Amino acid sequence: MNTHLPIPSKSPLHHRPAEDAEQPPPQQVVGAPNGVAEGVPSSVRPDPHADDGRRPVAWLHIVAPPSYGAAPSVRSRCSCGRDxxxxxxxxxxxxxxDHAQHRTVCSRLTPRREEAA
Structure with a gap:
């Protein structure tokens, strides 16, 4: 009959359970809740990424290569379909x-004037 002996562990054989461990004395809590840095307001601030309703309507993309003799290129786009x-x-x-002029006349960019009756 084979009997296996238990493998000795590196930890002490007789250790105290966690509930018997010495606990630090309770501290008196005064001021801000725990976890709040000193000098930091604890009020809730508005979301900086909130949607304000604005949308891009006209784009002008300019590419000007830094090397001498390279040709610049421009793309003008608008939500009205201009490309x-x-x-x-x-x-x-x-x-x-032309893009600057289009921005003054495009129906998507200029507010509509109501016709006087």
Whole structure:
């Protein structure tokens, strides 16, 4: 008959249970709740990422490569369906000016005036 002997552990054989361990004396709590840093307001602040109702309507994306002789490019987009692209310095400058003009006349960007009856 084989009998296995228990393997000795590295921990002490006679240790006190957790409930017998010495507890620190209770401390008197005064002031802010535990976990609140000193000088930090504890009031709830509004969410900085709250939706304020604004949406992007017109975009102008300009790419101007830093190397000499590389041609800049521009893309003008609007939620009304406008999507124009230009490459080269002269055409890019013309599209930038056209985009600025479009922003003044686009029905999605300018408030509608009610017709006087």
């Amino acid at each position: 124009l692209f230009a490459a080269g310095r002269a055409r890019a400058l013309a599209l930038i000016a």
